[in-house]
Amino acid sequence: MKTLNKKLLIITFSLLFVFITAAFSIQSNAAYVSNSLTSRYVYDIENGEEYKFPLIYELNYEKKFNKNDIYGEININPIFEYGLETESENFKFKEAYIDFYFPDFDLRAGKQKLTWGKSDGIVVTNIVNPRDYTVHPVVEYSDQFEGVNALKLNLYPKNNNLEFVWIPEFKSATMNKNILLNKIPDNFRKDDSKKEIKPEFENSELFIRYSSIGQKLDYELMASYSWDDEPTLHKNFQEMTVVPQHHRLTTVGGSISTMKGPYVFRGEGAYVSGDHFNLKDPQFQISDYPEGVIEKDVTKWLVGMDYNYEGYLLSLQFMQETILDYKEEILQDEFSNQMTFLIQKDFMRSKLNTEINFHYNLNDEVLMAKPTINYDYSDTINLKTGANLNLEGETFKEDVIYFQTEYLF
Amino acid sequence: MRKNILLISFMTLIIMLTGFTVDTLAEDLNGREIMEKVYNRETGEDREAEMNMILVNKFDDERERVLKQFNRDFGEVEKKIMFFTAPQDIRGTSFMNWSYEDERGDSQWIYLPALRKIKRISAENKSDYFMGSDFTYDDLGERKLEEDNHKLIGNEKINGEECYIVENIPKEEDYMYSKTITWVSKDKWIGLKKEFYDNDGKLLKTLTVKDYKKIDGIVTIIHSEMYNKQKDHKTILKLDEVEYNTGISEDKFTERQMKMGI
Secondary structure, eight states, X not given: OHHHHHHHHHHHHHHXXXXXXXXXHHHOSSEEEEEEEEEEEEEETTTTEEEEOEEEEEEEEEEEEEXXXXXXXXXXXXXXXXXXXXXEEEEEEEEEEEEEEOSSEEEEEEEEOOOOSSOSSSOSSOOSSOBBTTOOSOSSGGGGBOOEEEEEEXXXXXXXXXXXXXXXXXXXXXXXXXXXXXXXXXXXXEOOTTTOOOOOGGGOEEEEEXXXXXXXXXXXXXXXXEEOSSOEEEEETTTTEEEEEOOEEEEEEEEEEEEETTEEEEEEEEEEEEEEEEBSSTTTTTTTOTTSEEEEEEEEEEEEEEEEETTEEEEEEEEEEEETTOOTTBSXXXXXXXXXXXXXXXXXXXXXXXXXXXXXXXXXXXEXXXXXXXXXXXXXXXXXXXXXXXXXXXXXXXXXXXXXXXXXX | OHHHHHXXXXXXXXXXXXXXXXXXXXXXXXXXXXXXXXXXXXXXXXXXXXXXXXXXXXXXXXXXXXXXXXXXEOSSEEEEEEEEEESGGGTTOEEEEEEESSSOOOEXXXXXXXXXXXXXXXXXXXXXXXXXXXXXXXXXXXXXXXXXXXXXXXXXXXXXXXXXXXEEEESSTTOXXXXXXXXXXXXXXXXXXXXXXXXXXXXXXXXXXXXEEEETTEEEEEEEEXXXXXXTEEEEEEEEEEEEOOOOOGGGXXXXXXXXXX
16 A cells, blocks of 8 residues: 555655646746656566666756856756656656857866767767666667766867866776675675775866867867776785775877768777786785786777668677786786677668667677667657667676556657 | 930930830740849848747647747858747757858767767758658758759749749659749749649649748748648648848857857
8 A cells, every 4th residue: 555655755756846847838938847757667588577666757848048148058967767666766867067158168067978089889988977787788889978067168279179077076887796896706805995086176077078060071180198997806814705896097098080982981099008907816926916906007098980770770899908018917807808899770760760789798798688679659759669688608797578658748 | 406305315225225226135034043132132131030830630730830040141151040849749850051162071069968969860861851840951051053954844834923934854863753843933033933743743832922022132032831742631831030140140050059059
């Protein structure tokens, strides 16, 4: 009875909010208000049980302003999620920022998401926003990244883009607990005492990017002084603890994109200084590496190609990460290779969109597939179904299938 | 007196001859010359407009796409940028095209707000339909005169307007249409009707101009309809808030603008 009341309360609250915001959107002339209400049913096909049943309400509020000849825009994007199966509530801002537009530069302050680089679905230089590894299933690619509180400055020399992003307080990636637990040896316990990075000026992060688009070539050059989003697990052999710690990284990189006939080619590369890796045998040369961790520089490069054939978009990418000055004792392989392959096709005058995305980790021989079917029943009702499937190898994420109804208003 | 009569007669003859000559010249135009006039008619240095694209299926269900379009001819390159404003699921998407006069191919980009990313896309796929409409990218773009062989095949009245009927056969063998036939207004040099034939020579689509008007001295098609005969659906295209020669700057066709929107 209590559960039923709570559900009724949530549904009533949602409907009330819907009506209020809908009314607001009519009354507001300058602001643009859009809402979406999504119900998603996720089924764990591995264990044959219902997995999640969230009800998601999302508001997008945009308002342009012009005050004392200062132009700008406010963008607020809150999201409220209620898990019907767990009766859990989650409220957060995906983004909430203010833009100021000046003749030669723009300034943005607030919680924001940015995308850098030319690759799709693989991270090389797209490192401003931390990842959220708990998102499962992945319905929208951008949901895997979390917004960060940042100050962004854009300058536009010769119509190109010079971007500075300053993140005053470091935000770590949200890790999947199963992956973390698997990395902790049986007789060790976890000690989070050194995991936090104090919100001080010297601990802030800085990212710089220069980008240009042109007739023959689009390119980006980037550099950053940041923290590694995923902590390295240091070991304390006296206390038998595993101590997750973040490290400073210096990254320089770039990406390009060009077209030749029906092909679009892209490339991306980065040099990362100061990455840390665990050793296979933590007691190896314990005097040199007392915490079972070694520091090494890393290179990453990616090549990709899009090709349109008879209305089908085919997209292939290959990425390699290399640990420089490699030592055999490092737990991770010297070369880590991954590939993605996407097939996409629209039907019924773009009402029906289908795609299947494969991701293959060549080192671990893990093949994942993400088929998706999206049907725009109308401009306000969207139906979507898809799956996150592990076709080969082992992962910590269950095979799931999902069905989603989205109402836009 | 006699001198005056002679002068008047001479003038009348000149006028008649001139009139006759103009008429004869008009009649003598060949297909290429007619299409040349269509391609070269005054269209302004730049233009901005709001475009309503209504997709109608065979059951008369409608879906509407609203976008704001800016384009400017910079001489060797014509740049175009479109901002989608409705419906909600595609709002914020922008599309930019740079089309070069010479042999260089077009360059195209799309900004996807959900991904917060500008992607270069291939401009070769001109036979793809634009946003699910009945217009291909090529139908909406500027086809070059020399890409087709043009032949005058007749004359006909469309809505009371005298028109030339010109058959356009593409020189490129693999082009999406085997031919198009255009009804060109004899005094305004705009196409009032156009038929598109598939590669089997069957009628695929018909474009009909429903309304046009002079804006800033330029004849502008403000309402047209593309009907796909084979699939029995159509797209209605309406232009509103059309303005010419407003001095759109090059800054409008940049990465910054694609992300910022209108």
